[in-house]
Amino acid sequence: MxxxxxxxxxxxxxxxxxxxxxxxxxxxxxxxxxxxxxxxxxxxxxxxxxxxxxxxxxxxxxxxxxxxxxxxxxxxxxxxxxxxxxxxxxxxxxxxxxxxxxxxxxxxxxxxxxxxxxxxxxxxxxxxxxxxxxxxxxxxxxxxxxxxxxxxxxxxxxxxxxxxxxxxxxxxxxxxxxxxxxxxxxxxxxxxxxxxxxxxxxxxxxxxxxxxxxxxxxxxxxxxxxxxxxxxxxxxxxxxxxYRALGFTGAGTIDTHQEPSVAVGAAYPGHGAGIDGWILAVDADGKPQGWLPTGEEQRGDVVTDAMLYRGGTLAAQGGSLRAVLDACLSSPSGRGVVVDDSGRLVGSVTAREVLDLIEKRG
Amino acid sequence: MLTLLDSASSSPWYFFGYFLDHRATDLGWLWDHTWLSVVPVVVGLLLALPLGWLARRYSWAYPPMMSITGLLYTIPSIALFVLIPPLLGLDPLTPLQVPIALSIYSTSLLVRVVADGLGAVPTETVQAATALGYRPLARFFRVELPIAVPVITAGLRVAVVANVSIVAVAGTIGLDNLGRLFDQGYTLSVTEPYYPPIVLGIVMCVLLALVLDAIVLLVDRALTPWRRAVRSR
Amino acid sequence: MAAGGAQPMIFKTLGWLTDPGHWRSTPFDTGILGQLGAHVGFSVIALVIALVIALPAGLAIGHTGRATWVVSVANAVRALPTIGALVLLVVIISPHFYGRTNAGFLIPTEIVLVVLAIPPILSNTYAGVQNVSPAVRDAAFGMGMTDRQVLGRVELPNALPLIFSGFRSAMLQVIATATIASYVTLGGLGRFIYDGLAQKDYPQMIGGGVLVAALALVADLLVAVVQRYVVSRGVSGRFHRNTSVDSRVAALVEENV
Structure with a gap:
């Protein structure tokens, strides 16, 4: 001391x-x-x-x-x-x-x-x-x-x-x-x-x-x-x-939605596969790689790395609200991706839901 | 001469009277001493500028150039005086040996000074000058050299002051300059101390060194007005 | 006349230098070896005295930042014409020893040599200590070193390159000035230059010049070698660029075992 x-x-x-x-x-x-x-x-x-x-x-x-x-x-x-x-x-x-x-x-x-x-x-x-x-x-x-x-x-x-x-x-x-x-x-x-x-x-x-x-x-x-x-x-x-203060608030038990996903290398999914025109692409271990717009004809038959939009950040499960909110705001689909300790997909959450949680706790 | 000897030791200020009595000779030696101190530095600077530039421009040239100049600067002055004539095929006691030897010293000292001065110019400044469209030669004279001036003039001050002292050494091997006063004083002191020429020589040498040093300092001030701007802020 | 006159003079000089008779002393004449010994003797005495005075003074002034005027005064001494100071001191001092020993010439010579050697050692030691980065000095005190430890373990080792360069320039000036000390009828290699001049024996005069130059170069080389071993590579910047990481680890392991 x-x-x-x-x-x-x-x-x-x-x-x-x-x-x-x-x-x-x-x-x-x-x-x-x-x-x-x-x-x-x-x-x-x-x-x-x-x-x-x-x-x-x-x-x-x-x-x-x-x-x-x-x-x-x-x-x-x-x-x-x-x-x-x-x-x-x-x-x-x-x-x-x-x-x-x-x-x-x-x-x-x-x-x-x-x-x-x-x-x-x-x-x-x-x-x-x-x-x-x-x-x-x-x-x-x-x-x-x-x-x-x-x-x-x-x-x-x-x-x-x-x-x-x-x-x-x-x-x-x-x-x-x-x-x-x-x-x-x-x-x-x-x-x-x-x-x-x-x-x-x-x-x-x-x-x-x-x-x-x-x-x-x-x-x-x-x-x-x-x-x-x-x-x-x-x-x-x-x-x-x-916004920075959110970095000190644990996301705690924030509810996530199940997020449909497609593996890189799999067949290109049709219109109905994702939500609102976007589907999450994962690798063989189930780790998120990026977002894929669905239903575009000229895309070809197979999902490749080059097709992915990689802008979104990932939020760790049990991390801070700041990280979760950032994942939402940076995602092209508007859905923030939450992953577990080993980086595998857990689910997604929207900015609206994070804000509701902040208000409820505030 | 005998009367001089008698009055000599009595007054420490007699060297002034001695000076008045031998004005013509002493002033002649002062003049010899001055040009022997100054001309080699000017020659040295003129040689050192291109050599120092080369040492900076081509990095392979730097180490050998510094070794050679360092080696030359290591040789004691009196040795260089007597070695120059045989090496250059001149008479053993040519009056040229002193200015040549001093030019070699001054060049040796100043090559390093110029190279280091140019090395101290910030890289960004050189790059900015290049980006503004200066060609290498114009960039050297208008940008790099002016910025290196403080370092170079510091080297010039050392060279000039050192030269004044070295030139006097040449007086002991019979060459005309203020060093002859020491030769005279020593010869006249064989039986009894006779100070006037010795003290006069020291005083004139110190004054000459101070004046030349001050002149270099003034030139430095005149060439680097931007440093005063910083100081007065 | 140039080339024609030069060659024979160089040969005559070589002849003088290689004549074994010139190297040994006789009852009437001191040979090259004897004069070399005398020259080295004057120089070493002066340098040791100058070091004993200037090194501690420079370290103290640099460490405390006090009494820096001493450095300025020492530097102002450089404007003094050495030959003039030498002659003046000999004329003042030698009559008091007249006819007994050569102390009347030795003492003024050593005084002038010491006075000459002090400024470069003093000002370089001072500058070397001053140049130690403030962060390094701060860290040294911050880790709990006493003043003495900061000076001895941090400032001195880092000041060594400048101290050595000051010492080398002092040494060269001393060797050069010891040469002109022969002018006031003292021994040393300068004897050959002044005797050669007086006797118009130019091979001897030039041979003396060769010997003085050689002494200066050899002495400087010797100190440069010492400097190489004494100064830390971390300060001088000479690193093993080519040693592989593996051999370095091996060396370290060896040392720790």
Whole structure:
């Protein structure tokens, strides 16, 4: 647990970066600090491991006042991941990861063995271990950064915009793996980002800060989207928040209709086969492949891949309402396809039905 | 001469009087020193521009060019002075050995500087210039070279200041320039220290280096008005 | 006249250089080997002193970002004409040692050599530490390194390429200036150049030039080799491009077993 108790950072020129911040980051959870530039989110984070010393107030790490330890000893107990990773260019990947265990006096063989374990754990090929940071891509470097922060198995991790310097595809991948990793490790994490979507995706709780270093709202992501406390938070969390909030609502036991289907490679179906002129095409395992318009004469005798309309997204059974609604809206037939865990067709649902469900629950 | 010797050590400022007494010779040496310091840098720049461009344009040319220029720059000045005449088939004590040696130094230094300066021009800028329709030669002179000016002038400042010091070394092997003042001072100090020519030589060398450095700096300012715009914002 | 005069001079120089009598010392004359030893001796003393002063100073200034004016002052010294400084110091200092040892020439020479060698080492060390990326320094402190550890384990290794290039340029200047130290009647390879000049023995003069150039090139090569082994490949950018992934894994496995 990390607790800010009236923590303030005021610079000699009078600017206040963080103003009387009080909040608690519960153990085993991800607390995200988010806000526009100049809101003091990074300053707040860096006050935890005393990369920046608070002007007043106290920051507690469990029952320890962080100011009571020598700064370097405090930092060795706290994992630290920054934008651009900050890997040591002169050390190989494995030695980068082993840094903190070695600082703590662990022997070299053991520290390296542990480092190798972590390199694999963050999804890197062990062949990278002997390479140098300059030989890795940005995304790979960031994984090493995470592995390095985890090396001494600290209970607490601080992450300062760790994924913001990589491209969107890699970022999404890193976020997914980060959540999977956290699921296994259950660290107490404070995470800084300027990206509200990332905050909502990753946070167990989200703290929105406003310029001048004041806490505007601390809430679970769904609450933040549903009940922003004021115009600033509402503006910051964005325009699509109603739709995004559906991402936190499980579809639960939404009733699906049976959906007629045809296998790719089977005979081309006639007019009456589908519903409203569309039939769902599946592969041999029953996994949806796309939509097929029925009853067009010149189509030929057999259903082929080239005939399919593949625009529709698929919603997983038990997933969020947002995913189900999106499946409906993106489907050319207007019917959203729901699949089970192994990707096989369960049935379909219409946008009307999803909206009714939302209203009923609302 | 004897009277000079007597009054010499008494006043540390006597070198000014010494200068007045030997004005004609000293100013002549100052002039020799100036052109010996400047002309090789100009020659070096004129040679380094095409060579540096080649090193950038053809990547295979870069490593050997840097090795050769690095090697030449490694040879101590006094050694290069005495090696030039036999290598070029000139008289052992030709007055040309100093400007030739210094031109070699300046070229060696500036080829790297020009290549690195051109290398520092952002790729997008070069591509934008190409897309706007510049041909390679016009692009080089109107876009790449102006952007590389700060790096190149920084190299020129190093070259000019170094040259002033190296030229003085040539004075010790009897070639005319401010270095002769040190030769004189040393010869006159055999029995008792005689400072005026030595101090005068040092002062004039330092002043010359500072003035030449300032001139390069002014040229740099004049050629890169956009940097002042950034500074004043 | 050009070609005709040149060939014999080159042969005469080669003749001077290859005459075994010129290499050994006699009771009256110091040979090439003796002067080479003296030259290397002056240079090593000056470089060691300069390193002891400039390296810690550069590291401290770069790490703390304080007292950067020291670097500017050191750099301004470069405008000083070395030969002038040498002559001045000899004239000031040598009378105090007159007739006893060659300390009267050795001390001013070493002072000038040290003063020359300090600026490149100091400013490159400073720049090398300054150039370490802020993210790297931030990560180092953030992981709990002390100031001393950040400097020694992160900033110094990453500054090494620049430190080496500063040291190499200091070394070349020292070797060059030790040559002109012969002008003030001290030993060293410059002796042959100035003696050759005075005696109009041009093969000796040119031979001296060849020896000085060779010494500079060999010394630079030696340091370049040391640099290759001391600087991490991650910093110098020399990676094994052709090693396959498999052999790298094998190497790693071997090391861990």
């Amino acid at each position: 990390i607790r800010f108790d009236g923590a303030t950072k005021r610079y000699p020129d009078g600017t206040v970066a963080v103003d009387e911040l009080s909040l608690e980051a519960p153990s085993g959870q991800i607390t995200v600090l988010v806000g526009p530039s100049g809101c003091g989110k990074t300053t707040s984070l860096r006050m935890i491991n005393r990369m920046i010393e608070p002007t007043s107030g106290t920051i507690w790490l469990d029952d320890t006042d962080t100011a009571s330890l020598p700064a370097h000893e405090l930092r060795r107990q706290i994992g630290y991941v920054i934008q651009n990773a900050g890997l040591f260019p002169h050390r190989t990947i494995v030695d980068n990861v082993a840094t903190v265990p070695l600082l703590l006096g662990e022997d070299k063989t053991k520290a390296r063995a542990r480092a190798m374990e972590l390199i694999e754990r963050v999804g890197l090929d062990p062949a990278f271990a002997k390479r140098y940071p300059a030989q890795l891509s940005g995304g790979q470097q960031q994984r090493v950064g995470v592995a390095r922060a985890l090396a001494a198995d600290p209970p607490v991790m601080l992450m300062d915009e760790p994924f913001s310097a990589v491209d969107p595809v890699v970022r999404e991948q890193l976020q997914e793996e980060f959540l999977r990793l956290q699921n296994d490790l259950g660290k107490t994490i404070v995470f800084v980002t300027h990206d509200i979507d990332e905050a909502i995706k990753l946070g167990d709780q989200v703290a929105v800060l406003r310029v001048g270093g004041k806490l505007a709202q601390l809430a679970a992501p769904a609450d933040l989207l549903a009940r922003p406390v004021d115009a600033f938070v509402a503006g910051f969390v964005g325009r699509d928040r109603g």
